[in-house]
Amino acid sequence: MARRPHVMVVAPPAQGHVRPLLKLSHQIASQGIKVTFVNTEIIHAKVVAAMSDSKNEEIGGVTLVSVPDGVEQEDDRKDIFKFTECFQRTMPGNLKDLIQRTNDSNEDEPIRFVLVGATIGWLLEVVQDLGIKQAAFWTGSPAGLAFFCHVPKLIEDGVLDMNGNIVENDQASISEEIPAWNCSELPWHFPGEQKLQKLFFDMGLVIRPTAQHVKWILCNAPYELHSQACDLVPNILPVGPFLTTTENSASTGSFWLEDTSCLSWLDGQEAGSVVYVAFGSIAVFSKQQFDEIALGLELSGQPFLWVVRSDLANGSPVAYPDGFLERVADRGKIVEWSPQENVLAHPSIAVFLTHCGWNSTMEGASLGVPFLCWPYFADQFYNQKYICDIWKVGLKVNPGEDGIRSRTEISTKIQQGICDDNIRINASKLKDLCQKCLSKGGSSFENFKKFIDHLRS
Numbered sequence: 001m002a003r004r005p006h007v008m009v010v011a012p013p014a015q016g017h018v019r020p021l022l023k024l025s026h027q028i029a030s031q032g033i034k035v036t037f038v039n040t041e042i043i044h045a046k047v048v049a050a051m052s053d054s055k056n057e058e059i060g061g062v063t064l065v066s067v068p069d070g071v072e073q074e075d076d077r078k079d080i081f082k083f084t085e086c087f088q089r090t091m092p093g094n095l096k097d098l099i100q101r102t103n104d105s106n107e108d109e110p111i112r113f114v115l116v117g118a119t120i121g122w123l124l125e126v127v128q129d130l131g132i133k134q135a136a137f138w139t140g141s142p143a144g145l146a147f148f149c150h151v152p153k154l155i156e157d158g159v160l161d162m163n164g165n166i167v168e169n170d171q172a173s174i175s176e177e178i179p180a181w182n183c184s185e186l187p188w189h190f191p192g193e194q195k196l197q198k199l200f201f202d203m204g205l206v207i208r209p210t211a212q213h214v215k216w217i218l219c220n221a222p223y224e225l226h227s228q229a230c231d232l233v234p235n236i237l238p239v240g241p242f243l244t245t246t247e248n249s250a251s252t253g254s255f256w257l258e259d260t261s262c263l264s265w266l267d268g269q270e271a272g273s274v275v276y277v278a279f280g281s282i283a284v285f286s287k288q289q290f291d292e293i294a295l296g297l298e299l300s301g302q303p304f305l306w307v308v309r310s311d312l313a314n315g316s317p318v319a320y321p322d323g324f325l326e327r328v329a330d331r332g333k334i335v336e337w338s339p340q341e342n343v344l345a346h347p348s349i350a351v352f353l354t355h356c357g358w359n360s361t362m363e364g365a366s367l368g369v370p371f372l373c374w375p376y377f378a379d380q381f382y383n384q385k386y387i388c389d390i391w392k393v394g395l396k397v398n399p400g401e402d403g404i405r406s407r408t409e410i411s412t413k414i415q416q417g418i419c420d421d422n423i424r425i426n427a428s429k430l431k432d433l434c435q436k437c438l439s440k441g442g443s444s445f446e447n448f449k450k451f452i453d454h455l456r457s
């Protein structure tokens with residue numbers, strides 16, 4: 001009997017990477033290709049624990065496996081510098097062992113192809129040594145990818161220094177066709193934290209060699225959405241946006257258990273009335289800012305669904321303003337983690353108050369939801385620029401001089417976002433564009449087909 005092609009997918013250890021890579025893996029598996037999905041042990045345990053059937057580690061043709069992350073002292077896992085050092089030192093050997101073990105056993109089809117998250121593209125050296133074909137996956141926007149690929153040139157031209165600072169003019173431009181990056185929009189910008197900035201900047205330096213090394217670098221966007229940026233990366237293969245349908249929602253790759261009670265709660269709300277508030281997996285807030293969000297939602301008078309992760313309050317236990325929960329009980333729903341795409345697809349949703357992580361951006365765009373933008377760090381400020389200034393599907397929620405977004409600003413933008421017909425019309429056009437790219441004959445559909453043909457060749 002002919003053996004199925006076997007692809008190994010290796011995910012960087014973060015929610016914003018695991019989720020889109022797992023969605024892509026399901027899409028690949030649906031074409032009759034075997035997929036082994038590799039997480040670190042800690043991430044694997046979280047993903048499996050959050051699955052509706054947590055005994056089953058094979059879902060929809062994707063087998064979930066794990067390797068150690070190399071960390072021996074638990075505390076080192078909380079220290080990003082120590083973690084990165086351990087991970088980079090041990091991961092190549094661990095991955096090599098896993099591939100060899102799999103290929104030596106007769107149980108599985110041998111691995112003929114490895115797809116890695118581009119931020120850990122240095123792993124491809126191991127794969128190269130084993131004579132296995134390779135591709136990379138970029139989790140952010142095509143513009144972000146183009147920017148990282150241009151970093152060496154920006155350094156050479158004296159626009160950036162070796163620590164990633166803009167040397168003059170407060171702007172870095174890579175083409176006249178797409179907006180320049182301001183200092184605060186640099187993906188590695190951490191004000192006052194030079195060491196952290198350098199770590200992220202150095203991690204980014206791996207992107208260009210990775211992109212040059214592989215035949216294709218896939219990304220979670222349709223070509224038409226960022227066409228000028230895509231044109232700056234010769235081997236980009238835009239295959240997104242990925243959507244989790246209700247049929248495969250059992251294996252979303254979430255690190256937290258999805259609280260589906262919010263879907264029946266949404267069923268009870270009026271169409272186009274609910275503010276959905278979610279800041280992805282990393283953003284945290286001070287007590288003062290957390291209270292302003294709560295009081296802004298209250299002041300808006302709208303029903304809201306708010307995702308409050310247990311770690312959202314920056315290490316402190318989550319505590320709401322006095323009497324808040326009682327006052328909003330009849331129109332507020334709070335969950336620790338939602339089935340986000342099902343939420344965004346729900347007719348009751350009016351606006352999405354978001355940190356503008358790329359996955360959330362693509363999900364909101366492909367489901368036609370207007371945005372209220374509250375970027376937190378990394379690529380999110382530049383994503384906000386596309387959402388508000390280029391696609392014109394959102395409004396910025398601006399901080400005051402003290403850096404805090406006030407309850408009045410939050411409530412005002414909620415009302416403006418709900419009433420703005422132009423934004424709603426543009427959001428609906430964006431949804432149509434995404435759907436068209438994914439349908440038969442569309443750019444993402446054809447690109448994905450090309451990739452599958454390559455896997456089979």
Ligand SMILES: O=c1ccn([C@@H]2O[C@H](COP(=O)(O)OP(=O)(O)O[C@H]3O[C@H](CO)[C@@H](O)[C@H](O)[C@H]3O)[C@@H](O)[C@H]2O)c(=O)[nH]1
Pocket residue numbers: 015016017019020139140254278279280281282283307336337338339340341356357358359360361363377378379380
């Ligand atoms: O209650 C929730 C909240 C979020 N999500 C999902 O979690 C993912 C979050 O991804 P993203 O919106 O990209 O945010 P982060 O988790 O913060 O992602 C990191 O990774 C992204 C991709 O590289 C970057 O764009 C971000 O800036 C970076 O913070 C999305 O798929 C959401 O659907 C849920 O399923 N339920």
